[in-house]
Amino acid sequence: MAYVATRGGERAIEQAERLFRAEMGEITEARVAEIKAAMPYLIDRVMGEASLYDEDLAALALAQTGGELFEAVLVLRAWRTTQPRLQVADPITQDALFTHRRISAAFKDIPGGQVLGPTLDYSHRILATDVLNGFPFKPAEVEPAAQPAPAYQPSVAAWQADNDLVDLPPIDDTAPEDIPDVTREPLLFPAKRAHTLQSLARAETGGALALGYAAMRGYGQAHPTVNELRLAEADIMVRHPNGTAFSAGRVKVSQAEVVSKKGEKLELGFAATLGWNEVKCISAATLDLNSAGAEKGSATEEEFFIYHTEGVESSGFCIHFKLPHYVTFQSSLDAMRDAKAKAASRKEPAE
Amino acid sequence: MTAIPIPSEAERRSNQAFDALLTALSRPGSIQRLPQPGEASIIEALLDRECRVFCADPLLMPIVLATGAIVADLPAADHVFAGALQDLDVVNGLDLGSHLYPDDGATLVVRAVLGQGPKLRLTGPGIETTVEVTVGSLPEGFWDLRRQRIRYPMGFDLFLVDGDWVLGMPRSTQVEVL
Amino acid sequence: MSLATLTKNWEPMSYGFLDASAKREIRRKMLKAVAVPGCQMPYASREVPMARGWGTGGLQVSLTLMNPSKRVKVIDQGADDSVNAASIRRFLARVSGAPTTLDTLEADLIQSRHRIPEEKLREDQVLVLQVPNPEPLRPVQPNMSIARQMHADADYGRMWLQLYEQIVRSGRVMQGASYPSLVNGRHVMTPSPIPRWDVPKLHMAKHLTILSAGREKRIHAVPPFTRVEPLVFDDVPYKVEDHGGLTCNRSGAKGFFMNEIPQDDGSSTYEISDSEFGVKTIKQAEGERVEFGETWYTDGEMPS
Structure with missing residues (x-):
């Protein structure tokens, strides 16, 4: 029997990614536009954390990652890495x-x-459940101030x-x-x-x-x-x-x-x-x-x-603990078992 | 993303130059080959606007400036292109970094003649036992001054360039003039 | 000067993903890391299309060194087929067009997490180790600025004290992997979370090792023929994992670092951790012609 898993790893990661993406389905320009229009504050948060100001890219990142914020920020930062620095803007007061x-x-x-x-500071935080029953929520019109x-x-x-x-x-x-x-x-x-x-x-x-x-x-x-x-x-x-x-x-x-x-x-x-x-x-x-x-x-x-x-x-370090650590674990086990054996052999002569 | 990425000429040169520099510094005394004669490929591989450079060779200056590197006084320079050394002033003025940040110690690139001149015996990391090299056209007292100035881990790292040959000497190398 | 000298042709992505300035910074830091073996050199560490903690430090070094004729091998826990190794290998190949291999002997560049292959690396090979935590002093001093000062002062007293306390309490040093080691007699470094079994492979090795922590933004190096001495007391010698007598259940290879596989009946079997070495051993047993390199360990012992 030979090791057959060599290509197995590659297939597994590919299929796992497909499973994740299957849930979100096709990503279209329209979807990206909808995210951008519907969630400006989420877009802002992602752009700030990514330190990359582009609402379309931020919306695309959210669409592509299914709203997994850490992933969205990472994909934007990685894209940012590849961009040349053309200009530095003037400071602003x-x-x-x-x-x-x-x-x-x-x-x-x-x-x-x-x-x-x-x-939203002074709004009453009431969920507009009517929307789910077919009654769209239409925000009241803003009345411009006289001055x-x-x-x-x-x-x-x-x-x-x-x-x-x-x-x-x-x-x-x-x-x-x-x-x-x-x-x-x-x-x-x-x-x-x-x-x-x-x-x-x-x-x-x-x-x-x-x-x-x-x-x-x-x-x-x-x-x-x-x-x-x-x-x-x-x-x-x-x-x-x-x-x-x-x-x-x-x-x-x-x-x-x-x-x-x-x-x-x-x-x-x-x-x-x-x-x-x-x-x-x-x-x-x-x-x-x-x-x-x-x-x-x-x-x-x-x-x-x-x-x-x-x-x-x-977040990267946190999720990295999902990676196999069996080599380090084995190394610790070895030290523990050896210490245990030493402790046991120290006790024996006393008995 | 393209199907098969192909490095540009500049990328290929820099990659090759850095391979030579990394190997030269990892194996002091060994002679490595740069992609082209002279310092140009070293400059291209290492320098950009994040660097402070002292350049004593007017012929190299345009190449240095093209990288966007900041031209600096010798003590403030992290990279020093000294050309052919006339005296020891450059060695005296180099930034050696600090115990806290040894990486601030300068990289010195000097033109020399490799394969003739005084014989040196090198020991230290990268060398199994000892290695002997001959390096010519450096001013009298260069190696003595180098030894006096390096306070490991503070110090400077040296590349000697002769045509397309490069020889590296990190601060960890001990040099004995035979 | 013409416009052409100031511009370059548009590319959808830089060769090897990283842009030229990122590569130059890593190059400069690699040189300094080699110049002061074992000393952690800070670098900016760009974000790459992989999560921090998943080998981004090793990846940036590999991407900087790659060219279309460098053959790359990637392992995780000793295995080429580990999912993250497969992912990194695929990425490296995709952005650099470099050929890949599973065989240690064929590789020019080996990126690894937590292991050094069992076959000796040669002068022409470079080993890139992924490093989660570059600071060996972290267990005794979590603050990086203070730890840096301790390195500057070669103040390793607390490190020694910690080892001493372990010996008093448990009769041995309890450090598993990442065994702190003195490099070139000056800097204490972490060899990354390789098992104790692998640390002696760094001592006076023929190859260059570069250790890079992407999240923590530090690079250190062990040049060839550099002293790497695990911190030990004269009367309590360094001890590698007791694997020298174990045999791989699948390949029959004996005397190498093993993975322990728990069994239903409460016992354990073992499989060789260096997966490709296992594959070669199996192929040989099946009558295939296989080339083996010299190994660091012979009959489960490291010749001194």
Whole structure:
């Protein structure tokens, strides 16, 4: 009898993949378009975690993976790897963002006003079961305000800085193409500021929430107040080789500033990501707020939260435990049995 | 995805150049073949805009610049293309990395004559017992200075290029001038 | 300078999947890894079309080294037919057009998870080991920044203490696979989760070994003819798995690392872990002409 399994492995993995894909059936352009139209917030979440802004590709990734989010993000990141870097866009300041929603919990009102924008915050979370009985849910029409809020809003932290309540970080005038990029160079600690912010922007939402929540509950030194939460669109300004600056389009971004009292000043935590994802930004900003001086190995320490909120790495490692480990297991068994035999032989002479 | 992927000429050159460099550094003292004479294929295989380069050879400069690498002062350079060495200034100025990050130690590429000149005996990783090589046209005192400067694991790694020949000497190699 | 020198022809995918800049970074780090044997060199580690923890580190090294004339062998737990090995082999072949093989002797490049083949590797062969956790100090120091400082200071005291405590408690070092080993007398490395049986194969070997952790973003290397010494006390010698006397139930091969197969009656049988070596043994018994390479172990013993 010979080993016949050599090709068996290949057949097995092929058929297993077919089983998975059979459930989703044919993937058409229409399906991708429907996912994109129906689930903008899911698309945003996936684009943020993949650090790749393309709604069509994100919708395709969701279609292709049946909504297995970790797989969707992985397939997008792997695609991202293959793309050349053509341009680095100009940096953009908060007051240059086309703002849809901007709220502050720190003040009743803020310069520029509280702009609620689109949110489910004050909705009653009632499942629209009628839809399943043949009565479509038609959202009520939005009534435009008599005076629309200005699209461009200053940052709340800027006002606080003017009033000597907070020290803003010094302006970083690193040339755009010199900004460190964690996908092109190793992440080392203490992390470069750009690496920290980029890692938080790419963080897995649930992971950022879990650790951010731990900090909010008291496993951090600082209690966050949401200074500003903003959902906006950012202009992507790039340069033609002849020097002309032009907009390559707008991308949805979200950002959170959280503050905490430290002595006579406020301390600032910040996070931003591609797409609209409020939970992630507030959680990530809370981690950022708590990271200075955090104890090594605590949930709010930079190395701890950056590594453990990296969704592609953590999910990959988690599922890798499904792979056979019988060689390592055999090696451990051998050591255990030998130790046991040694223990038994030590006991014998005493009897 | 195409049916059968075929490497471009540039990919083929870089792949071959790196094979030569990796083998040369893994087996100090052995002479490996670059895909073409000179440093160009080394530059192409290793450098891009993530690198800081010191280049003493004006003829190589355009090739270095084409990679997008940042031209740097000697102490800040991770890759140093010294051409033919006139004196030991370059060796004195090299970044040796740190105990925390030995990988910051520079890669030094120098033109030399392989197969004639002073005889050296090499020992260390990559060498079963000892190996003897002859390397010419390096300034007097080069090997002494190399020994003084390397504080393993801090140090620099050396490639000697002679036409399309390359010989590697990692910082882990001990060199005895015979 | 013309536009043509600044551009290149459009390709649907870079040769070998990774783009040129990813390859260059890995090349630079591989050279440094070889220059300081056993020292973990950080790299960016691109995302590849495989999940982290499934060999993405080894894959990036292999993809960088591949060309259409390099013959590749991929094993997982010693087996070429393991599903993940099959998946990686298929991917490597698909993106590089390289030929594949199951026979250790025919391979130019061997990517492996958790094993080193039983036939000796030659000077012209490169072994790429997949590494889940590149940090041997992790059990005593989970924080990577502190562990890095410990390597910088060659501060391996806690590592030794841990081994000592195991001996006091259990009469032996309880480390199974991934046995921490001192490389070139300076850096303690993990040899990846290969069994203790395989660690001596790295010591003063003819071949180059590159160990790459994709998720943890570290590369280290063992050049040829480099000292790799498992951490042991003088009076408690290093002990490989007690497999030297076992015989493979399927092939009859004897004196190699085995997989234990539990039986219904409570006993165990054994199958050789290096699956292709088993296949060759069977073929030979059936009268086929088969070429065997020299093995590291003879009659279940590693000649010193």
